[in-house]
Amino acid sequence: MGDSKPVSVGIVGASGYGGVQLVRLLMDHPGVKVVYLGGDSSAGKPFSDIYPHLSHATDLVIAPVDPEAIAAQCDVVFLSLPNGLACEMTPTLIQRGCKVLDLSADYRFSNLETYKAWYGGDRTDGDVAATAVYGLPELYRDRIKDAKLVGCPGCYPTASLLALAPLLKQGMIIPETAVIDAKSGTSGGGRQAKTNMLLAEADSSIAAYGVTRHRHTPEIEQICSDLAGHEVLVQFTPHLMPMVRGILATVYATLRDPGLVREDLATIYKAFYRNCPWVTILPNGIYPQTKWACSSNMCYIGIEVDQRTDRVIVMSAIDNLIKGQAGQAVQCLNLMMGWDETLGLPKLGFYP
Ligand SMILES: NC(=O)C1=CN([C@@H]2O[C@H](COP(=O)(O)OP(=O)(O)OC[C@H]3O[C@@H](n4cnc5c(N)ncnc54)[C@H](OP(=O)(O)O)[C@@H]3O)[C@@H](O)[C@H]2O)C=CC1
Numbered sequence: 001m002g003d004s005k006p007v008s009v010g011i012v013g014a015s016g017y018g019g020v021q022l023v024r025l026l027m028d029h030p031g032v033k034v035v036y037l038g039g040d041s042s043a044g045k046p047f048s049d050i051y052p053h054l055s056h057a058t059d060l061v062i063a064p065v066d067p068e069a070i071a072a073q074c075d076v077v078f079l080s081l082p083n084g085l086a087c088e089m090t091p092t093l094i095q096r097g098c099k100v101l102d103l104s105a106d107y108r109f110s111n112l113e114t115y116k117a118w119y120g121g122d123r124t125d126g127d128v129a130a131t132a133v134y135g136l137p138e139l140y141r142d143r144i145k146d147a148k149l150v151g152c153p154g155c156y157p158t159a160s161l162l163a164l165a166p167l168l169k170q171g172m173i174i175p176e177t178a179v180i181d182a183k184s185g186t187s188g189g190g191r192q193a194k195t196n197m198l199l200a201e202a203d204s205s206i207a208a209y210g211v212t213r214h215r216h217t218p219e220i221e222q223i224c225s226d227l228a229g230h231e232v233l234v235q236f237t238p239h240l241m242p243m244v245r246g247i248l249a250t251v252y253a254t255l256r257d258p259g260l261v262r263e264d265l266a267t268i269y270k271a272f273y274r275n276c277p278w279v280t281i282l283p284n285g286i287y288p289q290t291k292w293a294c295s296s297n298m299c300y301i302g303i304e305v306d307q308r309t310d311r312v313i314v315m316s317a318i319d320n321l322i323k324g325q326a327g328q329a330v331q332c333l334n335l336m337m338g339w340d341e342t343l344g345l346p347k348l349g350f351y352p
C-alpha cells in the first residue's frame, strides 16, 4: 500500500445488513476508498437517511444499479444482494476489469446445476461462474489470491466448515456420520420485513427450520466432498434464536480412531489453522459463545470427545454478519489485493 492510491470500491445493496457492515468496515480500511453505493428501493436517498448513525462516515447518495457506471468508477465491487441478482451484473463488471466479491449464493457452486436445483432460475453466465473461487480463506487462500471473482460463503457454511475441515481433511471421521446442529440470530435473515422475524414471533422462542432442505446443505456438502476427496452428505439443521447476531454450529461425527482424545484433536486443529489469524482453537474444556465473536471477524472453536460413543463434538461460533458475511468478504479482498489478511478488520469483539 504505502503511498499508493487507494483502491476504489463500490457496494451494491448498501442499505441491507451486509451492505451496512461493509460500509462500516471499508470506511475504516486503510487500503480502500468507498466511492459508490448502489441499491433498488433506496436509490436516490443519501446513505445517512437510512443509517443516520453513520452520517459522519459518508455523504454518498445511493445510486440505481448500472453495471457500466459502476465499472467506470470502481476497481472492486461488493455485491450484497438477494440470491439471483449478482449473476445478472457480474459478467459486465468482470468484462470491464473489476474484481467482484459476491455475498450471495450465486457464485458459491462449482456445478451450476446444483445451484439451479436449490435456488431455481436460469443462468446464462456459466463461463464467468466457472472462474469463481469459493471465498473461505482458511481453506482456499491461494486460489482467492489469484481470483477476480469470489463467491463468499453463507454464514452457516462458514461456521460449519471451519468446525469440520480438519476432521475431513485428515480423514479422522466417518464423513457420513457428520451432523450439524446450528443456531442463528435473526439478522441472518436480512433487513426485509418478515413475520417470523417480528419481536413477538422470534423473542423467547427457538425453532428449527428448513429441516432436511435448507439451501446451505448442498453448499456445505460441496466443500466437505472436496475436503474428503469423495462425495459426502451431511445432516444440517438450522435454528432461529432470539438474538440479533451470531451463529453457533455444534457438529457431531464418529471418529475412525476411538483412541483419540480431545488433547490430540486440539493439537491437530491448532496445526491445521496455524496460519489462520481469524480462527481461535479454545483450550480444553472451553466452549465458545456467540457473544465472544460479536462484531469481530473471529471464529472460536471448542473441541470435545465422548469416549462412550466415540464421537467428536466441535463447536464453532462466529458473528454471522462479520466472519459469516461482510468481514469474510473483506478478508478475501485483502488476499486478492496482496495485503495482510487482517487489514482493516476488527480483531476484538464487543462484550457483553
Ligand atoms: N445476513 C446474513 O447473515 C448473511 C447474508 N448473506 C447473503 O448476503 C446477501 C445480502 O444479505 P443481507 O444484507 O442480509 O440482505 P438485506 O435484505 O438486508 O439487503 C438486501 C439488499 O439488496 C438490495 N436489493 C434488493 N433487490 C435489489 C435490486 N433488484 N437491485 C439492487 N439492489 C437490490 C436492497 O436494496 P434496497 O433497500 O435499495 O431495495 C438491500 O440493500 C444475501 O444474498 C444473503 O443471502 C450471506 C451471509 C450471511
Ligand SMILES: CC(=O)N[C@@H](CCC(=O)OP(=O)(O)O)C(=O)O
Residues within 6 Å of the ligand: 083, 103, 104, 105, 153, 154, 155, 156, 184, 185, 186, 187, 188, 189, 190, 216, 238, 240
Ligand atoms: C436466520 C436466517 O434466516 N438465516 C438465513 C441464512 C443467511 C445466509 O447466509 O444466506 P445466503 O446463503 O442466502 O447467503 C437463512 O436461513 O436463510
